[in-house]
Amino acid sequence: MENEKTIAVLNTLITINNDRIEGYETASKETEEHDLKTLFAQFSSTSQKCKQELTNEVSRLDGTSAEGTLTTGKLHRVWMDVKAALTGKDRDAILKSCEFGEGVAQDTYEKALENDIENLNAEQQTMIKAQHTLLKADHDKVKSMRDLATAD
Numbered sequence: 001m002e003n004e005k006t007i008a009v010l011n012t013l014i015t016i017n018n019d020r021i022e023g024y025e026t027a028s029k030e031t032e033e034h035d036l037k038t039l040f041a042q043f044s045s046t047s048q049k050c051k052q053e054l055t056n057e058v059s060r061l062d063g064t065s066a067e068g069t070l071t072t073g074k075l076h077r078v079w080m081d082v083k084a085a086l087t088g089k090d091r092d093a094i095l096k097s098c099e100f101g102e103g104v105a106q107d108t109y110e111k112a113l114e115n116d117i118e119n120l121n122a123e124q125q126t127m128i129k130a131q132h133t134l135l136k137a138d139h140d141k142v143k144s145m146r147d148l149a150t151a152d
Contacts, residue, residue, distance in 0.1 A: 005119040007063035009112050013128065014054045014066040016108040020047040020135075022069050023101055031094065039145070043138050050131045057124060095146035102139035109135060 021044050028040040055065040109132040117125065 002119070003061045003063065005116070006121075006124065007058055007061055009116045009119050010054050010058050010061075010063075010124070011066035012108060013112060013131070014051055014058070015069060016105050017047040017051040017054070018066070018069045020044065020101070020105060021051070023098075027094070027098070033091065036091070036094065039141070046134050046138060050134065053127055053131070057127065092146065092149040095142055095149055099139065099142045099146050102135070102142050105135050106132070106139055 024040040024044040024047075028037050028044070031037060031040075058065045109128065112120075112128060113125070113132065120128065
């Protein structure tokens with residue numbers, strides 16, 4: 001197992017958490033709905049915790065942690081969609097955009113666990129699986145709220 005490959009995997013996960021933090025901070029500023037503000041703050045906090053664990057592991061490996069966000073591709077469009085949806089104050093659209101973003105985060109973690117497992121030691125795998133579980137719970141919460149909003 002090479003540290004560079006391990007650091008690259010961990011940095012990909014740091015970046016997805018950076019995207020979630022930025023996206024939910026933006027979303028929280030844009031909505032007036034208290035339940036959504038609370039939800040977005042919880043989700044941002046989850047990603048801050050995950051990011052810190054990942055950053056600590058990269059430091060332990062003598063690597064440099066990713067600091068930015070993915071500003072290309074799907075995630076940039078997702079968070080722009082969230083902002084646009086929030087500006088319109090459309091709860092269903094907000095939750096649909098958030099659910100899509102959560103799906104991208106899930107995919108990123110799943111790919112790391114499926115495609116890069118050989119680059120992760122047992123402790124790293126355990127940490128990433130636990131984080132994946134936390135993010136899955138967030139995804140499921142958004143999906144549940146979106147289902148309720150759609151049913152109304």
